[in-house]
Amino acid sequence: AQSVTQLDSHVSVSEGTPVLLRCNYSSSYSPSLFWYVQHPNKGLQLLLKYTSAATLVKGINGFEAEFKKSETSFHLTKPSAHMSDAAEYFCVVSEGLTGGGNKLTFGTGTQLKVEL
Amino acid sequence: GAVVSQHPSWVICKSGTSVKIECRSLDFQATTMFWYRQFPKQSLMLMATSNEGSKATYEQGVEKDKFLINHASLTLSTLTVTSAHPEDSSFYICSASRLQETQYFGPGTRLLVL
Numbered sequence: 001a002q003s004v005t006q007l008d009s010h011v012s013v014s015e016g017t018p019v020l021l022r023c024n025y026s027s028s029y030s031p032s033l034f035w036y037v038q039h040p041n042k043g044l045q046l047l048l049k050y051t052s053a054a055t056l057v058k059g060i061n062g063f064e065a066e067f068k069k070s071e072t073s074f075h076l077t078k079p080s081a082h083m084s085d086a087a088e089y090f091c092v093v094s095e096g097l098t099g100g101g102n103k104l105t106f107g108t109g110t111q112l113k114v115e116l
Numbered sequence: 117g118a119v120v121s122q123h124p125s126w127v128i129c130k131s132g133t134s135v136k137i138e139c140r141s142l143d144f145q146a147t148t149m150f151w152y153r154q155f156p157k158q159s160l161m162l163m164a165t166s167n168e169g170s171k172a173t174y175e176q177g178v179e180k181d182k183f184l185i186n187h188a189s190l191t192l193s194t195l196t197v198t199s200a201h202p203e204d205s206s207f208y209i210c211s212a213s214r215l216q217e218t219q220y221f222g223p224g225t226r227l228l229v230l
Contacts, residue, residue: 049218109158
C-alpha cells in the first residue's frame with residue numbers, strides 16, 4: 001500500500017522569500033513521486049516528477065524537490081516566492097515507474113499563501 | 117502537447133436527472149483514463165480507471181451503476197452521473213495517459229445538483 005502525508009495544510013510566506021512544502025511518503029515498492037499545483041477552480045498542473053533517476057528534480061516555475069529515501073521525504077522548494085505561486089499543492093505517489101497507468105495516491109494538499 | 121479537455125466546465129441539474137461529462141485527450145492517444153472526485157478543500161479521490169475498449173475498474177465504495185464510465189476511443193472517455201442527487205455535487209476531474217507515461221489532468225467539471 002502507498003500513502004502520502006503532507007505535513008502542513010497551510011503555509012504562508014512573504015513574496016521573495018523561500019518556499020518549503022513538506023511531503024513524506026510510504027510505499028512498498030520504489031515509488032514515483034510527483035508534485036501538482038491547482039489554482040482555484042482549475043485542473044491540476046504537473047510541477048515536477050521523480051522516477052528513480054536523479055534525486056534532485058527540477059520542475060517548472062523555479063520549483064524543485066529532493067527525493068530522500070532514508071527520510072522517505074520529497075519536499076518541494078522554491079528560492080523566492082511570487083504572488084502567482086499562491087495555490088494548492090499536492091504531493092502524489094505512484095508505485096509505477098511513471099504514474100501513467102498506475103494508481104496515483106494524493107496527499108491532502110497544502111494551501112500556499114504569498115503575502116506582499 | 118499533452119492537453120486534456122473536459123466538457124462542460126460547469127453543469128447545474130435537477131435532482132433525479134442524469135449528467136454526462138466528457139474527457140478528451142487533444143493531442144495524444146490515451147490508453148488509460150482516470151476519473152477523480154474532489155470535495156471542497158479536500159484532496160482528489162480516484163473513482164475509476166478505464167482502458168480503451170474495456171470495462172472500467174471502480175475503486176472501493178464507488179457505485180458503478182451510478183457513475184457510468186465509457187472509454188470508447190483513444191481520445192474520449194465519458195462519465196455519466198445517473199439519477200443525480202445533491203450529494204453528488206462535486207468537482208470531477210479526469211486524467212489521461214498514453215501507455216505508461218505521466219497522467220495529464222483536465223481542467224475539471226463542477227457539478228451542482230439542485
